Amino acid sequence: MKKFDESGDNCKSAIDISKYGILAGISETIVSTGLDTPNAAPIGIIRRNQKTFVRIFKGSQTGENLVRQGVLVANVVYDPLLLVRSTFFDIESSEFDFVDIGGKKFPVLKSAISWVAFKCTNLKNMEQTVVSDLIPLGAGFCEANRGATPAPNRGFNAVLEATVHATRYQLSGDKKYLEWIMHYESLASRCGGESEKKAMKLLYEVLGI
Amino acid sequence: MKKFDESGDNCKSAIDISKYGILAGISETIVSTGLDTPNAAPIGIIRRNQKTFVRIFKGSQTGENLVRQGVLVANVVYDPLLLVRSTFFDIESSEFDFVDIGGKKFPVLKSAISWVAFKCTNLKNMEQTVVSDLIPLGAGFCEANRGATPAPNRGFNAVLEATVHATRYQLSGDKKYLEWIMHYESLASRCGGESEKKAMKLLYEVLGI
Numbered sequence: 557m558k559k560f561d562e563s564g565d566n567c568k569s570a571i572d573i574s575k576y577g578i579l580a581g582i583s584e585t586i587v588s589t590g591l592d593t594p595n596a597a598p599i600g601i602i603r604r605n606q607k608t609f610v611r612i613f614k615g616s617q618t619g620e621n622l623v624r625q626g627v628l629v630a631n632v633v634y635d636p637l638l639l640v641r642s643t644f645f646d647i648e649s650s651e652f653d654f655v656d657i658g659g660k661k662f663p664v665l666k667s668a669i670s671w672v673a674f675k676c677t678n679l680k681n682m683e684q685t686v687v688s689d690l691i692p693l694g695a696g697f698c699e700a701n702r703g704a705t706p707a708p709n710r711g712f713n714a715v716l717e718a719t720v721h722a723t724r725y726q727l728s729g730d731k732k733y734l735e736w737i738m739h740y741e742s743l744a745s746r747c748g749g750e751s752e753k754k755a756m757k758l759l760y761e762v763l764g765i
Numbered sequence: 766m767k768k769f770d771e772s773g774d775n776c777k778s779a780i781d782i783s784k785y786g787i788l789a790g791i792s793e794t795i796v797s798t799g800l801d802t803p804n805a806a807p808i809g810i811i812r813r814n815q816k817t818f819v820r821i822f823k824g825s826q827t828g829e830n831l832v833r834q835g836v837l838v839a840n841v842v843y844d845p846l847l848l849v850r851s852t853f854f855d856i857e858s859s860e861f862d863f864v865d866i867g868g869k870k871f872p873v874l875k876s877a878i879s880w881v882a883f884k885c886t887n888l889k890n891m892e893q894t895v896v897s898d899l900i901p902l903g904a905g906f907c908e909a910n911r912g913a914t915p916a917p918n919r920g921f922n923a924v925l926e927a928t929v930h931a932t933r934y935q936l937s938g939d940k941k942y943l944e945w946i947m948h949y950e951s952l953a954s955r956c957g958g959e960s961e962k963k964a965m966k967l968l969y970e971v972l973g974i
Contacts, residue, residue: 576913580958583916600956601916632916669914697913704785704906705878705914707792707810707841710929713922720919747809749789 571692576670577632578603584716585630586642586665587612589621594652594663596642598719601630601672601690608690610676619686626676627660627693631668634706636715636748636755638667643719644762657694670697711748714740715755722759734765780901785879786841787812793925794839795851795874796821798830803861803872805851807928810839810899817899819885828895835885836869836902840877843915845924845957845964847876852928853971866903879906920957923949924964931968943974 577583580603587599587610597618602609610628612619622628633639641647652663655673662673674690706712718740725733741760744752786792789812796808796819804826811818819837821828831837842848850856861872864882871882883899915921927949934942950969953961 574913577916579915579918581918581920581961582956583918585916603958630916632914634914634917702914704783705841705843705911706788707786707794707839708843708922708925709788709790709792710922710925711790713917713919713925716917716919716922747791749812752790 571672571695573603573608573672573692573695576672576695576697578608578630578672580604583630583632586633586638586668587618588629588631588652588663588665589618589625589627590663591625591627591661594647594649595621596631596647596652596663596665598639598643599628599630608674608692609687610690611682611685611687614681614684614686622676622688623679623686627662627674628676628690629662629664629671629673631665632670633665633668634712635667636712636744636752637758638665639715640719640755640758640762643723653698655694655696662694664696664698666698667701668698669701671695709747709749709752711744711746711752714743714747715752715759718744718756718759722763725763734763737763737765780881780904782812782817782881782901782904785881785904785906787817787839787881789813792839792841795842795847795877796827797838797840797861797872797874798827798834798836799872800834800836800870803856803858804830805840805856805861805872805874807848807852808837808839817883817901818896819899820891820894820896823890823893823895831885831897832888832895836871836883837885837899838871838873838880838882840874841879842874842877843921844876845921845953845961846967847874848924848928849964849967849971852932862907864903864905871903873905873907875907876910877907878910880904918956918958918961920953920955920961923952923957924961924968927953927965927968931972934972943972946972946974 582600588596654661672695676688678689680687721733721736791809863870881904885897887898889896930942930945
């Protein structure tokens with residue numbers, strides 16, 4: 557396990573999360589939680605009006621872990637298959653590394669390009685969601701994955717959109733989401749690489765279409 | 766002006782364009798052409814079945830430059846405003862750097878994260894487009910812009926989709942594209958940062974909506 561305080565980047569107040577890919581607006585990260593049994597799910601990290609916060613469904617494992625342990629890790633990932641897998645399935649423990657920050661072991665996805673560990677504060681209970689402010693505790697890069705920034709790819713983006721619509725379809729059963737998903741499947745097929753096609757195939761299997 | 770052959774990365778056959786962000790599928794780059802008077806426009810670089818190629822509208826400045834000079838530079842850019850500007854307007858000469866490759870001056874966008882210069886070969890004249898195979902001649906990073914890979918942002922992606930639909934709307938006048946654009950404006954507004962909002966505002970001005 558890596559010790560974060562050995563990395564030379566351990567000044568909490570000085571962490572500029574922009575440097576780790578978390579910019580203004582909503583960053584679509586894969587959030588890992590669970591200091592004991594790690595879990596991962598796609599979650600948007602929201603930066604607006606000088607604040608960083610997150611809104612998570614209460615019933616989810618991520619929501620339960622957040623309330624129980626008060627921490628999360630936002631992973632910047634460009635792997636369309638992991639995006640779909642982490643939405644609908646449990647991720648194997650072997651897919652996480654653990655990073656020590658202040659004596660706690662934070663789960664970081666091995667396939668992340670970069671990550672930011674946050675403390676969750678000022679929790680607000682809404683009807684279906686919990687909203688939490690986020691204070692960065694640590695951040696880093698997974699050097700093995702730190703290649704060039706991939707050019708924008710409409711196929712990858714289409715997998716992201718399809719995944720969002722798939723979760724809405726599962727919650728509501730509204731057929732309009734299936735039309736969106738089919739639109740984005742076509743885009744992923746035309747503009748994506750093999751990874752995007754595999755991801756959409758898995759998404760279709762999950763939805764039984 | 767930089768001399769590419771001083772960079773130590775001048776072995777033509779060894780250029781792995783993946784390392785500069787041009788991956789499988791269609792990479793949505795901003796292509797610069799014109800060794801004398803530089804020009805830029807969003808163009809997809811297609812990688813499929815071990816081939817890299819491009820399909821460009823004949824009537825465009827980029828198409829004319831490609832046929833006349835047989836070279837282009839693919840720039841990896843994550844700037845939503847530049848995406849919209851380069852679609853509908855000329856880009857100032859001051860926004861380009863020139864890189865010397867084999868005695869020719871290639872225009873590279875100053876705001877690129879990375880770039881690949883290509884020779885265009887095996888040109889095929891289609892009805893409305895010219896299709897050209899691409900052979901990498903040189904590649905590099907603009908160190909000033911080489912920060913962290915930004916997390917996926919549905920707002921940025923929405924600007925990209927809206928721009929694609931806007932060009933189709935201008936070509937066809939079909940109102941269905943306006944509905945797409947309005948959908949993506951809403952997404953850019955909810956998920957994007959200030960840059961995405963400015964980019965959509967400009968897009969609306971261009972379309973007069």
